[in-house]
Amino acid sequence: MSNIKLIQQKIDSILRFLTPHYLKFVNCHMVNYLTDDHWRTFIPGEIQDEISSDASKISELLQKFMTSSTGYDADIAQNYPKTKKFIEETRKFTLTGMPDVCYSLACLQNELKNFGLHVTLESPLKIKEFMSPKKNHEVEIAAQIISDLSKYIETTSDSCQNSIIIDAGDGKGYLSSMLALQYGKLVLGIDASEINTKGAESRKQKMTRNYRPITQFIDENTDFTALAKENFDKSFDNFILTGLHTCGNLAPNSLKIYQNNDKIKGLVNIGCCYHLLVEEFVEDIFYNEQKYEINKNSKGFPLSSYLKDKKIFLGRNARMHASQSVPRFFAEKDLPNKTLHYRAMLEVILQETFTDDLERKKFLVGKSKATNFEEYVESAFKKFNFESKIPSREQINEIEAKYDASLAQLQLFYVLRLFLAPVTESLIILDRLLYLKENEFEKSYIVELFDKVVSPRCYGIISLQSYRYPLIVVIIVDVVLYVVTTVELTLDWHLVSSWNYLYTHHLTRNYLKDLGFRDDYVQLVDSVVEVVLVPFSPILPAECDFSDGCKTAADSELRKLPVVDIICQLPTDNDDDDS
Template sequence: MILKVQHNLDRIINHLEPVKEFANIHMVAWLCDNLYEKFVDEKIRNEINGFNDVNSAIQLFFNQDNAPPNLIKKHPNLYKHILHEKTFYLENLEDKLYLTADELMQEFQRINIPKAESLNINVREFMKEKKNHEVEAAAKIIGTMSKSRDQEKLIVVEYGDGKGYLTTRLSLEYNLKTLGIDGNVNNTLEAEIRNEKLTKIWKHLVKKGAERSNVKSPIIDETKLNPNNYKTISSLIYADTNLNKLVENAFPDQDISELCLIGLHACGNLSSNSLKHFVSNDKIKLLMNVSCCYNLLFEEFTIDYFNNKERKIDKENDYGFPLSDFLRKKKYSIGRNARMLATQSMERIVHQVNRPDESLYHRAIFEKVLRERFRKGKEIHVFTLGKIRRVKNLEDYLRRACERLEITYDLTPEELEKLEKEHLYDKELMTFHYFVRLLYARTIETIIHLDRYLYLLENNIKHVYLVRIFDSVISPRNLAIVGIKD
């Protein structure tokens, strides 16, 4: 399996290398640096000659999974490019390296892990539909994994526990002892309050869930609904954090011999550190991690720009990518903007027919104004403008952006009107450019996940799985890495 993963990683990174600069561009400079001409293939650009062409090309993106013949005929090179790029997505690789949730359950049976008894009903516990979908799917997998261990001596630990959605579900439905660790004190306090409330009304929630599902309500043994099964603490997690000590402090009277380490959308380096702890800590026998926020990963072989001084200090000791010896020997890097790109979901955008936010266009216009009016003949410095919310129009954006940078807004109404008319076509072209670049998002995400998968294989973890556990439209960050030791 190691050779298969290495082969596929090699194929993907060799493909991505010539376009890595494109993946790492900042759309802020789209107008000023002529990024469309520089990075979009000439054959594709030759198919775009005016408003009608750019709009039909955008429609091809939205209909890429069932493209109408007229759009394919009009944009053959673009369609060929879309199909080719998708061959580097995890689900389309030469070797099948991932499982579905159902296939994972079958694999558990094959290695003699009995399926955990779950309620099999939709228990809505003060969560949005997206979070409910994620918690139910993740809890089912973790509940089953836990059957491979002595549950009396097992503690389930979640890094990035948030408000305790998953850990409280595991303690109530599967009667597991759980510890939620989160860096935000307010989250920790809210999680404790939520757990107390849920424990009191769990039986009622189960009954209502059974009614919605039109099934007989399960019998709930209230003597097992112990609010002390769930503990929570506030702590930041680093590669050298002593997890065993944190668990012992939370469960001082518990005979703890085994741990299950989980993370549901553990942000940035938190997922990488979870894998490092799983490899190095003999007590951690089980792992289930779903990651997110790849832009916040610390890369070993690239220099990232961060404003936060504390994050710069963290970076000196904690590298989140690459993890595998295979990519570390290559000194492989992705780049921050490319990792930011990997957080975006083509599936959701296509499903919802979403164009990029107008702020992308507004920011590019503002950059042009900055360079032409305020930085002319001067050294161009990096300005971190940040998001400007609830913008009414371009003028509103420009005024507020100038105010934020302490610059006097001095465009006349005539100049503003000319600026808008001059770049009306550019606005559509920028949208098209955005979609061409977006094709690389899943390719980059695949590299990150295969690196982690390979890292566990290199460290002789007996059972390692990449699992697509959520609906990609509901929850775009839907890949879990599952590990089971002897």
């Protein structure tokens, strides 16, 4: 099965699971929990039957979740099989449950070794003074991977001293500083916030001249080539585009820039703030363009043609919810507090007081320091100059007494809904991977980079530019795994099968240069056993008939290379793409 088809199948399975019911579930407003009876509307019927809306059972199940480390404990499975079934179903549609498309760091290391890229994960220098433990964890891992990608790109390029790293969404410059100081890389850090850039500038002056932070809003039309030349006073041939927690549309815009600029040889992108993505097929009325500097003409979801053709949309609440972390919740046991319950009860009062929806929507209460429900209601009405409509103490107490027992149910609702968060996140990230694959970036991967509890936005997109050749492809491979590696590294099997013969040659970089091969052919060659994929025509082994003649001088010289052995004759039948 081709890689694209596999990703499409994963996406289809998520869409079947989410739509229509669970997508509505994750888009619901907790403010309307009581007024719209969210429990009966969204909680699966079999779970409702299992609990029977019994207050003691709700409290018991909630307590079991609060003593669980993962939510998948045997005690829950034994006593609440329907709940367990729901949790297991959600897990199937998360990146955690898809090891065939989401790599661990160890799997990434093995994959990249196949074409000569060795990723190490031990950082010899620690820069902890400026960073929180969370940021230190993220920066150490990301910097090491980026440095190794940079080394690989430099060693496969004739312009090895002419490379630069672009850090999109540089923030305070933690990642850029480590890349510049520890690994000696040239880094241009770009952030839309002048405050962040000033902090990064101060750190840069203390640490290294390799790092230049600038303030610039990035969209899909940003010209990194020009910015790098302007700030380093020289031109660059090779770029790596990085982003550690690129906010909202910055993540998809980074992928678009990578796709459109062949000088960008590698990409490492970890996205965040999904609620700030601009969707193509749904309008978000909550955006504040000035606050978040969002370009509504630049769409961040979906990216892939596959989802664009289906006109898939998520909704702002679903994207906001996608940022919640199941592992972090079970590590910290952070249930919604009484304030959320107060807000839901306030909505009941507002519905009774204001018949106009627009009037009710003015009540964006925000954080409150109220110590009880009565204070909460009074402060909300006063905040929006409705003192004359404040309910009586008796009315407030009546509402509180009526819904007091619903707090535990609301908290359990929150926990069950939480299991859907990584499903929505998986759809967003798979869409990004599919976009790269659709645009022929074969060496593109989703990787779980960070500890999920320490850093909930732990998934990164890592990609390397694929080399494209009109006649021949030279690939460095392990001599033992030659055929398998060739198929995995460069082309899907159905593309490989359009070539008729596979040959091995002992070649060196200088030998190919002497033959006059183009530089981009030579870049892939090292002093090891190589595999050359040769099309049936116009290039044939010397002992075969050669009716068309040589098309180029390089083709003629290729025929003279010492053929060691024919490994196999590949099939010419191209009917079955899934072979």
